[in-house]
Amino acid sequence: MPIDVAAEVIANRALSGDYNVLALGAPAIAAASKPGQFVMIKPGAGCDPLLRRPFSVFEILRDGGGAATGLTILSKRIGASTRLLYDARPGDRIACLGPLGRAFTIVEPASEAWMVAGGVGLAPFATLAESLRARGVKTTLFYGARTARELFYLDVFRALGVDLVLTTEDGSAGEAGRVVAPLDRQLASRSRNASVMIYACGPEGMLAATARVSAKHHRPCQVSVERIMGCGLGGCYSCVVPMRGEHGGFHHVRSCIAGPVLAADQIVWD
Amino acid sequence: MDLSVRIGSLTLKNPLIAASGCFGYGVEYADVVDLSSLGAIAVKGLFLAEREGHPAPRIVETPAGMLNAIGLQGIGVRRFVDEKLPELRARNATVIVNVCGTTLDEYVEVSRILSEADGVGAIELNISCPNIKEGGIQFGCNLHGTHDVVGAVRKVTRLPVIPKLTPNVTDVASFARAAEDAGADAVSLVNTFLAMVIDVETRKPKISNIVGGLSGPAIRPIAVRMVYECRQAVKIPIIGMGGIADARDALEFIIAGANAVQVGTANFVDPFIWPKLLDGITSYMNRHGIAGIGDLVGSVDTRAKDKEWISS
Numbered sequence: 001m002p003i004d005v006a007a008e009v010i011a012n013r014a015l016s017g018d019y020n021v022l023a024l025g026a027p028a029i030a031a032a033s034k035p036g037q038f039v040m041i042k043p044g045a046g047c048d049p050l051l052r053r054p055f056s057v058f059e060i061l062r063d064g065g066g067a068a069t070g071l072t073i074l075s076k077r078i079g080a081s082t083r084l085l086y087d088a089r090p091g092d093r094i095a096c097l098g099p100l101g102r103a104f105t106i107v108e109p110a111s112e113a114w115m116v117a118g119g120v121g122l123a124p125f126a127t128l129a130e131s132l133r134a135r136g137v138k139t140t141l142f143y144g145a146r147t148a149r150e151l152f153y154l155d156v157f158r159a160l161g162v163d164l165v166l167t168t169e170d171g172s173a174g175e176a177g178r179v180v181a182p183l184d185r186q187l188a189s190r191s192r193n194a195s196v197m198i199y200a201c202g203p204e205g206m207l208a209a210t211a212r213v214s215a216k217h218h219r220p221c222q223v224s225v226e227r228i229m230g231c232g233l234g235g236c237y238s239c240v241v242p243m244r245g246e247h248g249g250f251h252h253v254r255s256c257i258a259g260p261v262l263a264a265d266q267i268v269w270d
Numbered sequence: 271m272d273l274s275v276r277i278g279s280l281t282l283k284n285p286l287i288a289a290s291g292c293f294g295y296g297v298e299y300a301d302v303v304d305l306s307s308l309g310a311i312a313v314k315g316l317f318l319a320e321r322e323g324h325p326a327p328r329i330v331e332t333p334a335g336m337l338n339a340i341g342l343q344g345i346g347v348r349r350f351v352d353e354k355l356p357e358l359r360a361r362n363a364t365v366i367v368n369v370c371g372t373t374l375d376e377y378v379e380v381s382r383i384l385s386e387a388d389g390v391g392a393i394e395l396n397i398s399c400p401n402i403k404e405g406g407i408q409f410g411c412n413l414h415g416t417h418d419v420v421g422a423v424r425k426v427t428r429l430p431v432i433p434k435l436t437p438n439v440t441d442v443a444s445f446a447r448a449a450e451d452a453g454a455d456a457v458s459l460v461n462t463f464l465a466m467v468i469d470v471e472t473r474k475p476k477i478s479n480i481v482g483g484l485s486g487p488a489i490r491p492i493a494v495r496m497v498y499e500c501r502q503a504v505k506i507p508i509i510g511m512g513g514i515a516d517a518r519d520a521l522e523f524i525i526a527g528a529n530a531v532q533v534g535t536a537n538f539v540d541p542f543i544w545p546k547l548l549d550g551i552t553s554y555m556n557r558h559g560i561a562g563i564g565d566l567v568g569s570v571d572t573r574a575k576d577k578e579w580i581s582s
Contacts, residue, residue, distance in 0.1 A: 001302065002301065042539065048333060235299065236340075240323070252343055
């Protein structure tokens with residue numbers, strides 16, 4: 001059952017002129033969250049903005065004894081709500097509903113986990129990496145951004161023992177270009193006997209390319225899709241994704257309750 | 271205190287109804303709200319067959335509102351009866367089914383199937399969806415069409431029949447009257463206002479259907495006025511809706527003339543809104559010494575001699 005709290009802003013850290021990490025005092029939601037799940041957030045109580053916005057749970061905050069004290073979200077300033085979230089101050093109250101949606105299926109150590117992130121699509125992978133590493137799964141993060149300054153939390157992933165493969169569109173860090181290129185090469189050079197699960201989150205074009213590359217190399221792939229959502233609970237039918245039907249057609253599923261994590265080979269990509 | 275509302279043969283335990291298209295099939299919300307605590311649940315519109323609706327993006331936020339063009343995605347009436355109705359029945363929900371059609375015959379057939387099912391409390395006729403090309407609004411924007419579809423469904427069901435009216439007409443009260451003449455047990459209004467949002471950078475519409483229906487607090491004063499006009503025109507119960515976000519908004523509709531209200535967009539923002547609405551209404555009734563919710567219906571005081579308050 002999802003929980004709704006008027007969560008206190010514990011901290012707000014700007015990572016760049018656009019990105020921030022907002023820490024919210026929502027211990028019950030944090031304790032119940034699984035990697036890949038999301039929360040519906042509404043800064044301000046009025047009608048502008050009116051609707052909540054979906055955010056992946058980025059990190060679970062814990063006290064010295066390991067008990068959850070809150071969660072963070074990774075936000076990129078693109079509109080009215082994310083502007084308010086960027087400017088939020090400690091002590092502000094922000095409505096937070098969750099945890100919602102279907103989580104990632106976490107592989108066993110017999111398999112490797114390759115996470116593919118583009119931009120703000122890094123968000124679900126901090127908690128996923130933590131869970132994977134706690135199980136002893138060999139984990140790699142393929143992480144692409146526009147520029148070196150927008151590659152965040154690298155130390156956190158390194159500290160978890162995650163191997164990093166970085167790309168930037170301007171070539172200022174890692175390989176120049178898009179993140180799917182090294183993914184494709186490394187999958188091609190990987191032994192067919194080795195089991196690899198691909199996890200992806202990022203812009204729609206990156207997800208489609210990751211799905212294509214995964215299928216080409218016969219690897220399973222779970223994607224976390226991003227859609228405009230009205231409610232997060234299955235009420236409004238805004239956030240649909242076309243999935244393959246039985247006879248070559250498609251059917252729309254609601255990404256808030258059937259996802260946001262979906263099997264990449266079942267999605268009808270444009 | 272009596273909060274109950276009668277709609278034909280159906281008694282609602284309170285005037286709060288989850289609006290169609292805003293509450294899935296009800297079962298999606300079973301974890302967050304006691305479905306039996308609502309006056310009723312108006313489930314998502316159903317045709318005979320399944321429909322996939324429009325591609326995303328299907329909604330865009332607007333000042334104090336939202337635009338949607340879902341395209342009536344739905345599982346079809348038979349799957350609803352088989353897969354959803356048993357759970358709604360088990361949870362003691364009062365169910366109003368929103369019925370859609372591309373032809374008059376389809377409205378009749380869907381209504382007939384629902385009349386034979388166990389657990390349907392009333393039929394809301396969707397003659398007002400602005401987002402599909404065929405059916406629906408062609409009946410809702412034409413007085414004869416409204417009269418014909420209500421009359422045809424009336425003949426095949428003993429369930430209360432509630433046409434849901436569109437505000438995208440010049441005189442909504444005349445449509446309420448046409449529905450009443452054809453044997454409707456109540457009318458519900460308003461559906462959404464046809465509207466459009468354009469991204470000026472890309473010059474593209476912000477939803478895939480180009481145009482969509484506007485809901486939310488932005489439309490509330492227009493909806494209140496339309497309920498008020500319909501109250502002057504018909505005797506049958508009116509179910510009012512349009513941007514209700516708290517108990518005072520619900521009371522405003524009731525005072526304007528609504529016997530019950532539907533809440534849609536606000537449920538997206540706060541799925542836990544239902545007990546708050548009920549608490550607000552009962553505390554208002556206590557404060558004003560009102561014994562029955564019916565005593566408030568249409569009680570707006572428009573007498574000229576009392577208009578001093580206008581300047582305050």
